Amino acid sequence: xxxxxxxxxxxxxxxxxxxxxxxxxxxxxxxxxxxxxxxxxxxxxxxxxxxxxxxxxxxxxxxxxxxxxxxxxxxxxxxxxxxxxxxxxxxxxxxxxxxxxxxxxxxxxxxxxxxxxxxxxxxxxxxxxxxxxxxxxxxxxxxxxxxxxxxxxxxxxxxxxxxxxxxxxxxxxxxxxxxxxxxxxxxxxxxxxxxxxxxxxxxxxxxxxxxxxxxxxxxxxxxxxxxxxxxxxxxxxxxxxxxxxxxxxxxxxxxxxxxxxxxxxxxxxxxxxxxxxxxxxxxxxxxxxxxxxxxxxxxxxxxxxxxxxxxxxxxxxxxxxxxxxxxxxxxxxxxxxxxxxx
Amino acid sequence: xxxxxxxxxxxxxxxxxxxxxxxxxxxxxxxxxxxxxxxxxxxxxxxxxxxxxxxxxxxxxxxxxxxxxxxxxxxxxxxxxxxxxxxxxxxxxxxxxxxxxxxxxxxxxxxxxxxxxxxxxxxxxxxxxxxxxxxxxxxxxxxxxxxxxxxxxxxxxxxxxxxxxxxxxxxxxxxxxxxxxxxxxxxxxxxxxxxxxxxxxxxxxxxxxxxxxxxxxxxxxxxxxxxxxxxxxxxxxxxxxxxxxxxxxxxxxxxxxxxxxxxxxxxxxxxxxxxxxxxxxxxxx
Numbered sequence: 001x002x003x004x005x006x007x008x009x010x011x012x013x014x015x016x017x018x019x020x021x022x023x024x025x026x027x028x029x030x031x032x033x034x035x036x037x038x039x040x041x042x043x044x045x046x047x048x049x050x051x052x053x054x055x056x057x058x059x060x061x062x063x064x065x066x067x068x069x070x071x072x073x074x075x076x077x078x079x080x081x082x083x084x085x086x087x088x089x090x091x092x093x094x095x096x097x098x099x100x101x102x103x104x105x106x107x108x109x110x111x112x113x114x115x116x117x118x119x120x121x122x123x124x125x126x127x128x129x130x131x132x133x134x135x136x137x138x139x140x141x142x143x144x145x146x147x148x149x150x151x152x153x154x155x156x157x158x159x160x161x162x163x164x165x166x167x168x169x170x171x172x173x174x175x176x177x178x179x180x181x182x183x184x185x186x187x188x189x190x191x192x193x194x195x196x197x198x199x200x201x202x203x204x205x206x207x208x209x210x211x212x213x214x215x216x217x218x219x220x221x222x223x224x225x226x227x228x229x230x231x232x233x234x235x236x237x238x239x240x241x242x243x244x245x246x247x248x249x250x251x252x253x254x255x256x257x258x259x260x261x262x263x264x265x266x267x268x269x270x271x272x273x274x275x276x277x278x279x280x281x282x283x284x285x286x287x288x289x290x291x292x293x294x295x296x297x298x299x300x301x302x303x304x305x306x307x308x309x310x311x312x313x314x315x316x317x318x319x320x321x322x323x324x325x326x327x328x329x330x331x332x333x334x335x336x337x338x339x340x341x342x
Numbered sequence: 343x344x345x346x347x348x349x350x351x352x353x354x355x356x357x358x359x360x361x362x363x364x365x366x367x368x369x370x371x372x373x374x375x376x377x378x379x380x381x382x383x384x385x386x387x388x389x390x391x392x393x394x395x396x397x398x399x400x401x402x403x404x405x406x407x408x409x410x411x412x413x414x415x416x417x418x419x420x421x422x423x424x425x426x427x428x429x430x431x432x433x434x435x436x437x438x439x440x441x442x443x444x445x446x447x448x449x450x451x452x453x454x455x456x457x458x459x460x461x462x463x464x465x466x467x468x469x470x471x472x473x474x475x476x477x478x479x480x481x482x483x484x485x486x487x488x489x490x491x492x493x494x495x496x497x498x499x500x501x502x503x504x505x506x507x508x509x510x511x512x513x514x515x516x517x518x519x520x521x522x523x524x525x526x527x528x529x530x531x532x533x534x535x536x537x538x539x540x541x542x543x544x545x546x547x548x549x550x551x552x553x554x555x556x557x558x559x560x561x562x563x564x565x566x567x568x569x570x571x572x573x574x575x576x577x578x579x580x581x582x583x584x585x586x587x588x589x590x591x592x593x594x595x596x597x598x599x600x601x602x603x604x605x606x607x608x609x610x611x612x613x614x615x616x617x618x619x620x621x622x623x624x625x626x627x
Contacts, residue, residue, distance in 0.1 A: 129447065129450040129451045129456060129466075130447055130450075130451075130466070131466075132466065132468050132470035132471050132474075133372065133373045133374070133460075133465045133466065133470075133471050133474075134372050134373070134470070134471070134474060136470075139470065201453075202453060203452075203453020203454040203456075203457070204453055204456065204457060205374075205457040205460075205461075207370070207372070207374050207460070238369065238372075239370055239371065239372050239374070240366075240370075241370060241374065241376075243366075244366040244368070244370070245366070246366070247363070247364060247365060247366030248365065248366035248367075258453075287374075289372050291372075321365075325364055325365065326361070326364065326365050329360070329361055329364050329365075330361075333357045333360075333361070336353070336357070337353065337354075337357070
């Protein structure tokens with residue numbers, strides 16, 4: 001049976017990789033990629049779209065509805081949530097939330113759509129000292145995100161739930177991804193870890209989890225190819241502390257009091273150095289860990305990279321760690337053992 | 343381990359530890375427990391207090407399951423939760439099991455304390471975390487009296503306070519693990535709380551601000567705990583696997599089990615206190 005898949009957000013890294021991976025699947029007849037900007041042809045990582053037909057369209061408009069209607073799209077993979085940088089917060093919200101509403105409305109009208117996969121984030125759980133240590137999918141985010149990308153994702157999920165209720169015949173999947181790490185990933189968090197010095201919050205050492213980009217792509221492709229309705233956390237096994245990340249990166253961590261940290265975060269943001277929302281700052285204070293057991297049970301598949309392996313692969317791609325610290329340590333250790341009085 | 347490590351071996355072990363720390367090459371669990379740091383540094387700092395200062399002795403270690411999940415329910419006292427730390431050393435060193443204590447929200451809001459608590463294996467007292475740890479077969483510990491116990495005045499020593507709503511009993515039933523009643527004698531005397539600066543405590547967002555015979559009069563010196571003699575007893579486990587899982591939200595069952603555990607702990611506490619004798623035995627031994 002020929003199938004037609006629509007992928008939104010193909011001009012960015014994960015979107016392009018998903019479209020490319022699906023294009024390699026002979027069972028899929030047609031792949032239509034949508035984005036507001038054309039995919040860049042000279043990307044460093046060179047993720048080509050394969051035989052994907054690119055259509056330049058804004059989700060927040062009538063074009064996508066027309067594409068779904070005229071091309072008999074049966075699977076929609078919605079990856080087009082932007083976390084920045086964008087012109088303004090209002091534009092970002094319009095793109096994320098209104099764009100999703102338009103897309104879901106088109107899916108709801110369509111007689112051909114049978115499967116919808118939406119990319120979300122574990123940030124919908126928020127980050128707080130009052131939350132359980134490990135989030136499962138059923139834990140309602142009580143006082144979740146108040147602003148930014150996290151709030152958008154939370155609202156988008158609300159519309160997806162409404163859609164799944166109204167169109168129970170459509171298999172609707174929501175994947176909540178832990179922060180994505182990998183050679184081609186460029187997010188506020190990867191930019192944070194690429195700094196020469198890592199500002200941290202004095203007295204806090206958050207637990208962090210990552211998912212490797214290969215695993216994120218694989219999870220999206222698996223749920224795009226077969227029905228797996230439901231909400232699933234996707235994170236690499238294991239946990240790293242922020243202090244541990246800094247040591248693995250060989251970067252000095254500079255602890256500063258929380259108010260100073262927030263102030264610097266805000267300054268860096270307004271100076272355009274990093275695009276850090278208050279939610280990301282609170283992640284670096286309280287951390288967040290999720291349980292991906294439901295995904296493993298449903299798909300019979302686990303992310304290949306653990307949290308630590310995903311982070312190490314990211315570090316290697318940026319030429320880190322320099323190896324200076326361990327070497328210096330070993331020199332020092334040799335001196336100590338050699339000069340020990342007997 | 344019967345043979346003491348040679349100085350060379352100890353130096354090598356220390357250097358290996360430091361190298362792991364410098365390069366971030368160690369594992370923590372999903373709750374943030376860092377066994378490498380806990381065993382090598384955190385517990386090591388507490389051991390002199392445990393051995394030389396409070397001279398803790400333990401009774402009934404055979405009642406602590408060797409491998410499977412269990413819920414240790416203990417009395418709480420001492421103004422500062424020193425009993426939690428000593429219970430941790432006791433179970434780690436003598437029963438060879440890390441205890442995963444369920445702590446107050448306050449601990450996890452505070453800088454330093456919050457992440458040190460996680461690194462030594464503890465987490466927030468909430469049903470999700472308790473259930474998860476017990477399902478994984480961990481040894482979990484709770485002080486159901488909470489601040490009411492640890493912050494009670496000296497005049498009420500060794501009198502158990504209310505046990506809350508019995509959330510711990512529900513968790514034990516859901517996981518089908520035994521409850522190990524635990525009595526801790528000695529913590530009551532370390533900081534005899536004879537007064538409370540309520541207004542200032544409220545201002546600072548603390549549950550209480552104690553006055554002891556030595557604090558705040560002697561300044562930081564008043565923070566040195568009195569060297570009382572301690573005993574920790576683990577009682578016979580109370581089974582919960584005879585309950586059905588849906589009885590975990592039956593208030594009658596929960597309150598009954600909570601009462602049973604509370605009475606057992608109070609009984610063991612009274613007996614153990616007699617057995618210990620004076621809190622401050624004569625200096626000449």
